[in-house]
Amino acid sequence: MSSMASTTIYRSYSEDETKEIGRRLGNTCASGTVISLRGPLGAGKTVIAKGVAEALGITEAIVSPTFTLVQEYEGSMHLHHMDLYRIDGVEEFGGIGGEELLYGEGITLIEWSEKIEPILPAHTVRLSIAIESDGSRTITVTGVEP
Numbered sequence: 001m002s003s004m005a006s007t008t009i010y011r012s013y014s015e016d017e018t019k020e021i022g023r024r025l026g027n028t029c030a031s032g033t034v035i036s037l038r039g040p041l042g043a044g045k046t047v048i049a050k051g052v053a054e055a056l057g058i059t060e061a062i063v064s065p066t067f068t069l070v071q072e073y074e075g076s077m078h079l080h081h082m083d084l085y086r087i088d089g090v091e092e093f094g095g096i097g098g099e100e101l102l103y104g105e106g107i108t109l110i111e112w113s114e115k116i117e118p119i120l121p122a123h124t125v126r127l128s129i130a131i132e133s134d135g136s137r138t139i140t141v142t143g144v145e146p
């Protein structure tokens with residue numbers, strides 16, 4: 001039996017605080033980790049990706065993969081950064097060869113992962129960002145020790 005998933009809730013008042021959560025994730029997660037990033041447009045999902053990339057020593061600029069669907073970077077581990085905003089669902093995801101990235105090496109970050117919810121691996125780390133009325137972000141992380 002796997003251990004119980006832990007949940008940590010953060011409140012972030014700035015882009016850099018959110019990026020720091022990404023850095024922490026990048027420093028904690030082992031190769032093979034899939035990180036699901038949920039939250040509305042402009043929540044900070046790509047900011048989290050930038051923090052993870054920093055932790056992996058990636059110096060290349062992280063660009064939003066909204067149109068390319070997936071960007072690949074090389075650091076201390078591979079980083080695949082996906083944005084499924086323009087994907088309809090599991091079938092289309094399979095069509096672009098997405099499924100193998102769920103079981104590959106390195107870290108795979110997936111924005112708008114709810115599009116492929118049924119096929120997310122059981123070990124997926126789930127991060128959800130809510131925008132509060134004061135502009136701060138509530139960030140809930142499940143599935144990894146902080």
Ligand SMILES: Nc1ncnc2c1ncn2[C@@H]1O[C@H](COP(=O)(O)OP(=O)(O)O)[C@@H](O)[C@H]1O
Nearest residue numbers: 012013014015018041042043044045046047137
């Ligand atoms: N606390 C915060 N955490 C993250 N981003 C924030 C925060 N406050 C303001 N922002 C701004 O919100 C935007 C988030 O953009 P982005 O990460 O591209 O969103 P998403 O990928 O979720 O659509 C950035 O312009 C960032 O500067």
Ligand SMILES: [Mg+2]
Nearest residue numbers: 045046064111
């Ligand atoms: Mg984004």
